[in-house]
Amino acid sequence: MALQGNLRDMGVADLIQQTCQDRKSAFLTIRHDNSVASLYFKEGQVVHAKMGLQSGEEIVYRILAWEDGSFSLENDIEPPMTSIQRSWSGLLMEGARRLDEGRAQPAAGETPLLETKQSEVKYMASQLQEVLKGLGNEVNGYMASAVIGLDGISIAHDMHSSKADVDSIGAQTALLIKLVDTSAAKLQAGSLEDTLLTTENALVLIRFLESKRYFLTVVVDKRSASLGNLRLMSRIYADRVSKAIPR
Amino acid sequence: MAKIDQLLQEIRTELGGDFVATDIVGSDGISIAGTSANPGYDGSAASARFAMVMKLSSKVSDKLALGSVQENMATTADMIVLARYLGNGSYFWVIAVPKDATLGSVRMVMNEYADQLWNAIPH
Numbered sequence: 001m002a003l004q005g006n007l008r009d010m011g012v013a014d015l016i017q018q019t020c021q022d023r024k025s026a027f028l029t030i031r032h033d034n035s036v037a038s039l040y041f042k043e044g045q046v047v048h049a050k051m052g053l054q055s056g057e058e059i060v061y062r063i064l065a066w067e068d069g070s071f072s073l074e075n076d077i078e079p080p081m082t083s084i085q086r087s088w089s090g091l092l093m094e095g096a097r098r099l100d101e102g103r104a105q106p107a108a109g110e111t112p113l114l115e116t117k118q119s120e121v122k123y124m125a126s127q128l129q130e131v132l133k134g135l136g137n138e139v140n141g142y143m144a145s146a147v148i149g150l151d152g153i154s155i156a157h158d159m160h161s162s163k164a165d166v167d168s169i170g171a172q173t174a175l176l177i178k179l180v181d182t183s184a185a186k187l188q189a190g191s192l193e194d195t196l197l198t199t200e201n202a203l204v205l206i207r208f209l210e211s212k213r214y215f216l217t218v219v220v221d222k223r224s225a226s227l228g229n230l231r232l233m234s235r236i237y238a239d240r241v242s243k244a245i246p247r
Numbered sequence: 248m249a250k251i252d253q254l255l256q257e258i259r260t261e262l263g264g265d266f267v268a269t270d271i272v273g274s275d276g277i278s279i280a281g282t283s284a285n286p287g288y289d290g291s292a293a294s295a296r297f298a299m300v301m302k303l304s305s306k307v308s309d310k311l312a313l314g315s316v317q318e319n320m321a322t323t324a325d326m327i328v329l330a331r332y333l334g335n336g337s338y339f340w341v342i343a344v345p346k347d348a349t350l351g352s353v354r355m356v357m358n359e360y361a362d363q364l365w366n367a368i369p370h
Contacts, residue, residue, distance in 0.1 A: 021310070163312065172307040179303050180321050183296035187289065189343070190324030197304050200314025204307075219313075 003073040007032070012064050013092055013151045015071060017171055020044045020088040027077035032069030037062075040079030046088050048079045055083040057091060064095035065102070089167045093153055127244040128156035135237040136160060141224035143202065146217050147209070147241055148174055155214070155245075164219065173217045177206045194234070196227075203227065205234050210242040250367040251280040254360060258342075259284065261356050265348035267326055270294050270341045271333070271364060274302075279338070279368070288343065297330045297341050322346070331357060334365035 010018075012030065016039070019026055023044035030037045037059055040048040049059035084091070128147055136142045136158050144164040146157035152174035157166045177195055184192040194207035203225050205218045216238050220230055251271060259266050259282055268288045270281035276298030281290045297319075304316045318331040327350065328343045340361065344353050 165311075168310055172310050176300075176303055176307050180300055180319075183300055184321060184323045184328075186296055187293050187328075188287070189321075189326050189328065190346075193322045193324065195322070196318075196320040197308065197313075197316065198318040198320070199308045199316050202311075202313040204311075204313065219311075 005071055007066060007069045007071060010071075011151075012066055012071075013095070015073065016046060016060075016088055016092060017152050018175075019073065020046065021171055024075055025078065027074045027079075029072045030063055030066065030069055031071070032063070032066040039063075040077070042079055042082075044088070046084055046091055048081055048083045050083075055081075057084045057086055057094075060084070060091050061095045061098050064092070065099060089153070089171075092151065096149070096151060096153055124244060125156055128241060129158060131237060131240045131244055132156060132158035134240075135218065135233060138229075138233045138237075139218060139220055140226045140229050141203075141221035142218070143221055144169065144217075144219045146170060147214055147245075148217055149214050150174060150178065150212075161219075169217055169219065173204065173206045173215070177208070177215055181208075194231075196231075198222070203230060205230055207234050207238050209238055209245070211245075214241075214245065216241055248280060248369065251364060252282075254364055254367055255280060255282050258356060258360055262344065262348075262353065265344050265353060267343040267345060268293070268341075269343070271368065272298060272339055272341055274298060274337055274339075293328070293341055293343070297328070297339070301330055301332070301339055327353075329353070329357065331361060333361055333368070338365070338368055340364060 015028060019041050024041055025043055026041045028039040035051060037051040039046055046060060049055060051059045132145045135145055143161040144159045146154045146166055146169055148154050148170045152171040154166045154170040159166065180195040181192040192208060194205060197204040202222050203220050207216045209215055216234060218230065218234050255269055258269060267285050268283035268290060270278040270290050270293065272278050272294040276295040278290055278294040283290055300319055304319050308316045318329060321328045326343050326346050327348060328341065330339050330341045332339045342357065
């Protein structure tokens, strides 16, 4: 049976991320205004996209900008062909970059912002990296940290453990903080600040940054971690990270 | 089940002002026992929502190879909600406390009562 829904409840990036994370082969149809796009997934990758007579990864970038419309996802459908080679995380990252650039397009008569924006992004990334390195020096049992957008894509990270995979950390912790945030809202418990996952081997603290458009994830080794140190340092460094992200 | 209710009342008394609500919840999201100091707190909704949170937490931990999940603690503007697996993980214990509660004491009480609650659940 097909999973159906509205893009306002689950965005295109979330749909792609969820389907790929679950390593599904599936067929996704998205309707927006008078347009209909089709995406085919094979074993957790987007392999084909089609809209009208066009096909390929450009379609994915176009539909990532759709904020309203409906979707239908059917599992176990084989793609008729392959028109996309790029990984799903690469598609989402490139899509996010293009969306950002689109928002930065100047109005007629204004100075182009693209070059300025690119240098700002590089500067921001190096600033964030420095802040995360500082955090790594202060937290006991530190393994990894990342600044992640609500789309699950990391904008900066610092890994001390070779086992840590930033794409997985970004995608998984985005799903978790969104669910805990919705739960807190439903329970009228006030705005969510952070959520701390304690597992057999690690503590994972996920803390919203000021605007709630990004969050900070810190992973520490449970054996050498101190809960108080982790909570305090993540609070202090979340403020520093927020200040390093341009408004 | 009377034993669980008695333990939950003891926990409520021990925490005093640092208490909002508590529930023992099955993996299906249904509470089998609970008590609340706040009439506005919806224990059924909290149980159902945190069952989803605990399931996703396990999936996340699995994907990141961090071992089995023990606890999830959410801090909001008004309260802290702790959800901890009991025994073999077929039930979990949710406890909500005010944001300014002494978290160290709350966790100590949880450590003290977790096994007792698990043993009091009819199997």
